[in-house]
Amino acid sequence: MRAVIINGSARGAKGVTAKLGQALAQGLLRGGAQVDTLYAADMDIAPCTACLSCMHLHPGRCAQRDDMDLVVSFLQQSDLVVWASPVYTDTVSAQLKVVMDRCVCGMQPFLFSDATGMTRHPMVWRMPSKVMLISTCSFPEPVVFAPMIATIRDMAENFGGRCIAEFCVPGSLAIQMEPAVLEPHLALIAQAGEEVAREGRVRPGTLAAIKRPPFSVDRFRELAGRYEDWCRKRQAKAAEKRAKQN
Numbered sequence: 001m002r003a004v005i006i007n008g009s010a011r012g013a014k015g016v017t018a019k020l021g022q023a024l025a026q027g028l029l030r031g032g033a034q035v036d037t038l039y040a041a042d043m044d045i046a047p048c049t050a051c052l053s054c055m056h057l058h059p060g061r062c063a064q065r066d067d068m069d070l071v072v073s074f075l076q077q078s079d080l081v082v083w084a085s086p087v088y089t090d091t092v093s094a095q096l097k098v099v100m101d102r103c104v105c106g107m108q109p110f111l112f113s114d115a116t117g118m119t120r121h122p123m124v125w126r127m128p129s130k131v132m133l134i135s136t137c138s139f140p141e142p143v144v145f146a147p148m149i150a151t152i153r154d155m156a157e158n159f160g161g162r163c164i165a166e167f168c169v170p171g172s173l174a175i176q177m178e179p180a181v182l183e184p185h186l187a188l189i190a191q192a193g194e195e196v197a198r199e200g201r202v203r204p205g206t207l208a209a210i211k212r213p214p215f216s217v218d219r220f221r222e223l224a225g226r227y228e229d230w231c232r233k234r235q236a237k238a239a240e241k242r243a244k245q246n
């Protein structure tokens with residue numbers, strides 16, 4: 001199996017999303033998969049201009065030449081694409097959304113009805129048939145991920161694939177105060193990666209364990225309190241510096 005992880009965090013390899021992605025990559029590798037990770041924040045990828053040259057003039061090829069050419073070549077060669085994004089304003093980051101929109105260059109303008117009766121465009125080139133989502137968000141409530149999960153599931157189907165698992169770990173604000181709380185989840189996500197590489201799926205027990213948040217809402221509030229104290233001190237220091245400069 002060949003997999004590509006496309007990370008849309010503005011913090012790239014330094015974020016919590018990257019830690020989740022690295023754990024998954026380790027597990028996939030352990031299971032015998034070939035894995036590449038691309039960080040959208042480090043790439044030069046312009047938004048889709050909706051010129052539709054890809055659909056009407058040069059089937060399968062975007063009119064823009066930038067790092068999306070590299071992303072497309074990875075997508076064309078992979079069996080699994082892992083969309084990795086923090087929740088930004090209730091959904092995927094703008095960095096990742098740009099990549100997703102640009103994938104439209106793989107679609108033909110023609111229409112067909114799929115097995116469920118939904119209208120789709122046929123593809124010119126094959127997108128990975130297996131799709132996964134990795135995400136984190138500041139707040140502790142798993143419901144925060146609902147819009148992003150819906151987007152990734154629909155998008156997978158629109159591109160002729162299927163979302164086989166979502167690993168969404170809430171409470172990154174507290175995780176950053178005490179990174180050790182994430183360790184059990186990182187081990188579970190690595191295990192899930194190994195299962196995907198070996199069996200093409202995540203075992204239900206592993207998925208259920210990953211879905212349990214890493215701490216209770218009460219523990220989150222305790223750690224978040226420490227974060228708020230840290231923020232107050234930082235703001236006070238910055239205000240003091242400004243006052244001295246004036």
Ligand SMILES: Cc1cc2nc3c(=O)[nH]c(=O)nc-3n(C[C@H](O)[C@H](O)[C@H](O)COP(=O)(O)O)c2cc1C
Binds near residue numbers: 010012014091
């Ligand atoms: C522009 C922006 C919007 C955000 N919107 C949300 C949000 O709607 N809900 C939430 O729980 N966290 C939100 N966050 C927090 C991020 O999801 C959180 O900081 C996450 O850890 C960032 O991922 P990273 O560590 O990989 O950078 C937002 C952060 C940014 C920068």
